[in-house]
Amino acid sequence: MIIVMKPGTSPKEIDRINQELSRPNLKIETSLGKHKVVIGLVGDTDDLNREQIQAISPWVETVLQIKKPFKRASLEFRHGEYSEVVVSTPNGNISFGKDAPLVNVAGPCSVESEQMIIDIAFQLKAAGAQFLRGGAYKPRTSPYAFQGHAELALEWLATARQETGLGIITEVMDTADIDIVAEVADVLQIGARNMQNFSLLKKVGAKGKPVLLKRGMSATIQEWLMAAEYILAAGNPNVILCERGIRTFDKQYTRNTYDISVIPVLRELTHLPIMLDPSHATGKSQYVASMALAAIAAGADALMIEVHLNPAKALSDGPQSLTPKQYEELIQEMAAISKAIGRLSQPSFISLEAIPEQESAPKFDCIPA
Ligand code: PEP
Ligand code: MN
Numbered sequence: 242m243i244i245v246m247k248p249g250t251s252p253k254e255i256d257r258i259n260q261e262l263s264r265p266n267l268k269i270e271t272s273l274g275k276h277k278v279v280i281g282l283v284g285d286t287d288d289l290n291r292e293q294i295q296a297i298s299p300w301v302e303t304v305l306q307i308k309k310p311f312k313r314a315s316l317e318f319r320h321g322e323y324s325e326v327v328v329s330t331p332n333g334n335i336s337f338g339k340d341a342p343l344v345n346v347a348g349p350c351s352v353e354s355e356q357m358i359i360d361i362a363f364q365l366k367a368a369g370a371q372f373l374r375g376g377a378y379k380p381r382t383s384p385y386a387f388q389g390h391a392e393l394a395l396e397w398l399a400t401a402r403q404e405t406g407l408g409i410i411t412e413v414m415d416t417a418d419i420d421i422v423a424e425v426a427d428v429l430q431i432g433a434r435n436m437q438n439f440s441l442l443k444k445v446g447a448k449g450k451p452v453l454l455k456r457g458m459s460a461t462i463q464e465w466l467m468a469a470e471y472i473l474a475a476g477n478p479n480v481i482l483c484e485r486g487i488r489t490f491d492k493q494y495t496r497n498t499y500d501i502s503v504i505p506v507l508r509e510l511t512h513l514p515i516m517l518d519p520s521h522a523t524g525k526s527q528y529v530a531s532m533a534l535a536a537i538a539a540g541a542d543a544l545m546i547e548v549h550l551n552p553a554k555a556l557s558d559g560p561q562s563l564t565p566k567q568y569e570e571l572i573q574e575m576a577a578i579s580k581a582i583g584r585l586s587q588p589s590f591i592s593l594e595a596i597p598e599q600e601s602a603p604k605f606d607c608i609p610a
Contacts, residue, residue, distance in 0.1 A: 242289070243305050244280040245320050250300040255280065261297050262289070270313070274322040277302075283312050283474075309510070311466040313473035314480075319512040326479045326514050328427050328451050330408030335371045335587075337481050337514035337542050342585040343575065344543035346410055346516070347568055348374035349550075350558035351387060352394035361550055361565065362401040368569040369576070371587060372428070373398070373407040374545060378414045379557060380434045387556040392421065399425045410453055410545075416444045423450050433458050433485055433521075436468050446475020453516065455483045462503060466511060481514045482507060483545060486522030496524020496561065499532055504539040516543035520561045526552065529563060530571045537578040544575065 246255065255278060259269050266285040271278060282289070291304040309315040316323075325338035337344050347365045352358045352375040362373045377394030379387065390397070395411070402409050408427040413419055414435060423429060428451045435441055436457035445452050452472050456465045469480050484504075486497025499522035507515050519532035533544050549555045549562035563571065576586055 242282040242286045242294075243307060243318060243320060244282070244294055245302045245305070246278040246280065247300050247302045248277065250278055250298075254298060254300050258298055258301075262294070264288075272319055272322075274319060276322065277320060279318070279320045279322075281313065281318050310463070311470045311511070314466045314469045314511050314513060316510060316512050322512065324478065324512045324514070326451055326481055328408055328479075330371070330406065330427050331402060332371070332406035332408070335408060337516070339508070339514070339540070339542060341514075341542065342587045343537060343541075343579045344372065344516075344587075345370040345572060345575070346372040346374050346543060346545040347548045348372075348410075349555065350547050350562065351376045351379050351389055351556050352397055352411075353390070353556050355397040355400060357550060358394075358397045358401045359404060361548065362405045362407055364550075364565040365548060365568065366405045366407055368565065369572045369587070370568075371408060372410050373401055373405070374410045374430075374547075376412050376557075377422070378412055378418065380412070380414055380432050381557070395421060395425045402427075413441070413445065416441055419444055419448055423448055426450065428453050428481070430483075431455060436460055436465065439471055442468060442471035443475050446472040446477040449477050449479075451479035451481065452477060453481045453483050455485050455518070456487065456500075456503075458486070458488045458497065460487070462506060462510070469511070469513060481516055481543065482511070483516040483518055484522070485518040485545075486524075494525075495522075495528065497522050499523060501532070501535055501539055504536065504541055508540065514542040515540075516545055517541040518545040520545070520547035520558070520563075524561045526561055526563055526567070529561065530567070530574065533571060534574055534578050537575055537584075538582060540582070546571070 268283045270281040294304045295301050307317045323339040325336045327334050327336050347370045377389050379389035398409050410428040411426045412430040412432050413422040429445050430453045433455045472480050486499050489498040517536035519529045547562040548568045552559040552562040
């Protein structure tokens, strides 16, 4: 249930309403949106009806029931206002959200050495990325495959962060590692294989750092949003959803099936920001660029792309990794699509105005007018 307050309601009145409604088994959360204040009630609302709540204060505009099982993640919970997840990085605050500039996240699948991660971080920064990704702990299908350099890799990521100012996104696989990963990461990644690891979700929720929640490879949209609900219910509102491809009957030519339709679907269902990962979705570097551009055209708020200095020698996910040069070209094309659909560009991003028209135009001939 949500209570939408009239514009201009004082914080004192909101406090009074909160106190009036306070009862065991009911969580009350106030969201201060850009345009309105919404009081969300989650839990036992059986003894409350609309008329009763309406009568509490003349400042109550409307009272609405939320039917979806994912209460806090639902768009109704914010009465239609999309949330912005603001991540503080050494280079400044970066916002993820429907009305924020497109956020570029890039980096190798695994952090392989200090030199490698620093070299690539500088190149990605020069290309226009805001975040460096790279796994220190790798969830591998085979126990004999490279598992990541763990704490050492976290130290190398910390150095790359310090030297370039890029924000860091890295995966945490185990509740025991949350604290050390959170010392370095600006955003904690929950990988596809852990999307329903509920004890991990509760603990990253309690940690309070922004969380990137990847969609499980066979998770329905509802299961994914329920997983996000665990993090939100633990008190952490800073959740970004990331589509990375799902398992379907066909994996002959692509690693997964890129479910790009989640973008408009999620927009209808949730206020949370949406990231797309065409690297894991397609599994092949030659398909990454077109799928990244399609995601932007469809309204994605952020793109995560795997980039490696020498993909042929990568310790994991080489076949789906771009070279820094390919990424640099792609980022220009991504900026062109962003501009075409009216998305703001990052303040630090090289202005497209400065680039001659032909060079900045995407390399396909179907740009939305
Ligand atoms: C990754 O980002 O490198 C990764 C392992 O992703 P996913 O959990 O989506 O497979
Ligand atoms: Mn990977």
